[in-house]
Amino acid sequence: MDNLEEILEGNGFEKELVAEIKNIGRSKRVSSGGVVVSADLGSEEIPLVLSGLLKLLRKDDQGNELFLYHLQSGETCAMSITCCLEGKTQDITVVAEEDSQLWMIPMHTVDRWIQRYKSFRKFVFRSYQERFDELLGALDGIAFLKMDERLMKYLLDLKQASGSFVIKKTHQEIAKELNTSRVVVSRLLKQLERDDKIEQHRNRIEIL
DNA sequence: TCATTAACACGGG
DNA sequence: CCCGTGTTAATGA
Numbered sequence: 001m002d003n004l005e006e007i008l009e010g011n012g013f014e015k016e017l018v019a020e021i022k023n024i025g026r027s028k029r030v031s032s033g034g035v036v037v038s039a040d041l042g043s044e045e046i047p048l049v050l051s052g053l054l055k056l057l058r059k060d061d062q063g064n065e066l067f068l069y070h071l072q073s074g075e076t077c078a079m080s081i082t083c084c085l086e087g088k089t090q091d092i093t094v095v096a097e098e099d100s101q102l103w104m105i106p107m108h109t110v111d112r113w114i115q116r117y118k119s120f121r122k123f124v125f126r127s128y129q130e131r132f133d134e135l136l137g138a139l140d141g142i143a144f145l146k147m148d149e150r151l152m153k154y155l156l157d158l159k160q161a162s163g164s165f166v167i168k169k170t171h172q173e174i175a176k177e178l179n180t181s182r183v184v185v186s187r188l189l190k191q192l193e194r195d196d197k198i199e200q201h202r203n204r205i206e207i208l
Numbered sequence: 209t210c211a212t213t214a215a216c217a218c219g220g221g
Numbered sequence: 222c223c224c225g226t227g228t229t230a231a232t233g234a
Contacts, residue, residue, distance in 0.1 A: 147211080170225060181212055186227060202220065202225065 003050045004103055007074045017117045025103045030096040037077065037094040045104040048076045052100025053161055057093045057177070066142075067154065067177035069134035070097065070161040076127050098162065147180060148188045152197065154178060159207045167205040 008018045028047070030036055036047050036054060047054070054071040071077055077094055113120040141150050154174070158167050171189065175182040189205065192198045199206040 171227095172225080182226085183213080183228085184211065186225095190227070200226090 003073070003101070007048070007050065010074065011119065011123050013119045013123070014117055017113065017120055020109070020113070021103075021105065024109050025105045028102045028104050029100070030102060031099050032096050034096045035093060036096060036102065037092070044107050046076055046107060046110060047071075047094065048103040048105060049073050050101040050103055052102075053097040054094050054100060055097045055177075057095060059091045059093055061091070064179055065176050066179045068092075068138045069131070070157065072161060075130070077131070097158075147178070147184055148191065150178060151185065151188050152192065155198070155205070155207055165207045167207065168203055169205065170203060 004022065005018075008021055013021070025048070030052075049071050051073050054077075056068045056071065056077065058066040058068055071094070110124075114124055115121075141153055145153065151174070154177070155167060159165060171185040172182045175185040178185070189198065189200060193200050196208060198208060
């Protein structure tokens with residue numbers, strides 16, 4: 001809540017706009033693993049991250065997943081914006097990577113604010129560009145990196161985003177997000193351990 | 209060559 | 222015991 005003020009002012013929003021956002025938005029807490037946005041949920045709101053960490057996953061109709069990027073404090077999900085503006089449902093799901101505090105903003109007011117406030121328009125465009133860059137990074141990983149490099153990139157991204165050297169995930173969960181098999185993840189993690197890049201415990205990976 | 213699938217043993221919580 | 226992990230063998234791209 002206190003964080004909200006900080007984030008809004010950090011974006012150089014007009015006083016009037018800050019007041020509107022505080023009035024119209026609503027606070028939402030989501031615990032780790034909780035779904036924030038999904039195609040079948042048909043959300044009418046976009047999430048602004050106040051604290052914690054969200055992850056954006058691409059999903060197909062057969063239950064396959066692919067991790068795309070994280071949303072950190074102060075960031076919002078541009079995919080949700082297009083999704084709602086175009087009135088389309090996309091196969092993208094936003095899930096809490098950690099317990100997170102969000103500020104949910106109704107879509108129709110986002111539309112209005114973009115037209116009315118220059119600062120908000122800039123905020124949305126910048127968010128767009130940042131997401132786009134992250135998307136390109138994810139695409140590069142898939143196109144150009146081998147699985148072991150992708151895995152290391154994934155671990156480092158997680159370390160950077162969470163600010164923790166410890167990753168509490170099973171090999172199976174990692175395999176799903178990278179859209180590969182657990183056998184491969186286990187084998188590559190074992191190799192990373194031999195190379196002293198990581199340390200492994202049950203349900204827990206430490207990055208060195 | 210490297211990924212996937214299935215199958216199995218080990219052992220920690 | 223249950224489930225996460227490590228490994229192997231067979232098969233495929």
